[in-house]
Amino acid sequence: METQTILIKNAKILGGNHNKGSVLIENDKIVEISHEIDVNADKVINAENKILMPGLVNTHTHLSMTLLRGLADDLPLDVWLNEHIWPMESHLNGEYCYAGALLACIEMIKSGTTTFNDMYFFMDDVARAVEETGLRGVLSHGMIDLGDGEKRKAEFEETERVIKKCHGAADGRISVAFGPHSPYTCSKELLEGVREKSDKYGALIHIHVSETENEIQQVKEAHGKRPFEYLNDIGFLGENVLAAHAVHLSPEEVEIIKNKGVKLSHNPASNMKLASGVSPVDEMIKKGVCVSLGTDGAASNNNLDILEEMKLAALLQKVNNMDPEALSAETVFQMATANGADALGMKNDLGTIEVGKKADLILLDMKTSHLTPFRHPKSHIVYSANGCDVNTTICNGQILMENKKVISFPEIQAIEIAENAAVEMLSKD
Ligand SMILES: [Zn+2]
Helix, strand or coil: CCCCEEEEEEEEECCECCCEEEEEEECCEEEEEECCCCCCCCEEEECCCEEEEECEEEEEECHHHHHHCCCCCCCCHHHHHHHHHHHHHCCCCHHHHHHHHHHHHHHHHHCCEEEEEEEECCHHHHHHHHHHHCCEEEEEEEECCCCCHHHHHHHHHHHHHHHHHHCCCCCCCEEEEEEECCCCCCCHHHHHHHHHHHHHHCCCEEEEECCCHHHHHHHHHHHCCCHHHHHHHCCCCCCCEEEEECCCCCHHHHHHHHHHCCEEEECHHHHHHCCCCCCCHHHHHHCCCCEEECCCCHHHCCCCCHHHHHHHHHHHHHHHHCCCCCCCHHHHHHHHCHHHHHHCCCCCCCCCECCCCECCEEEEECCCHHHCCCCCHHHHHHHHCCHHHEEEEEECCEEEEECCEECCCCHHHHHHHHHHHHHHHHHCC
């Protein structure tokens, strides 16, 4: 393979040990960072007046749910799921999942996310969208058995089919995880099977835990314990478990999460929109728990903009703790970058700008009215910027968007495919 080089010059650098300078990319990796780099690169990007930072990591998504965006808002979780989301999801097929994921990938490229962690259905069709658009993703088939042995067997077969077909695909950008939906929709046998098989494959486990008060009651009634206590007792927890939400936690459960090295995905917009509650994120981060950021699906957010999620995360902790010092801009920046990489087991490759790491990088325009005066870059990133400020997105050393134009896939075509799929799916209801 011929070596391909990209030189990014004159950048203000965040998320590494350098403040200002140049970054040289060779194929998929960062090979040099210094004040001045003097080489003849295949491609030179002048990053004057721009911030260069690690690509954002969204650790909890359901990409194909972009097709359900705006379908039903302002409803309680059970009504929202039972009367709107689940009936519509019964019409899903591989083409719809591809269409929704394609739209989501374009939205993430435009708003600076380069890596995401997705749980849904027809995941090999989702993988097609990831392959074509150039992003990096961890994909898991959402497993639900509700105690039914036949269903359980089918869920493992589907997960292992997707592992065999997609794990390591798209130049290594795609990996496959186990996705048991939650402790109240999965049996003990399913959860134990996931623990055993994830060890065998060395795969991540992606699960929803303790999202609502209702779920806590359900798990208590079924098992006599709170969700994290129950999961701990059956030997399910470990460092490869990434739990989304973790809203309602007892002090004992926080200790379990910490001691077992469980990683968390905090989803403030979804938790606020569905009135699920507030996760004790500030407290857990101070205790050393790895908390990352996710958007959840676009039906409960309603976008995939991690820069927006960063601001919401900071503000929610401040008002909930009645403490303006809670969850600082610096901490939120870590959550969306380095903690995200750590949560997905990819901290050696992603999350900071360092020599030897993967070239997953974004550039943000700073010469714009709402980011002026340009003083404290991390403050601007968290409190003033949004996804529309992302100018250039690079993943695995490939430029996916330059000067706000997506080049890896025609945006207008993705919008048409998704719009048509959404119209067709809604007409089936
Ligand atoms: Zn979710």
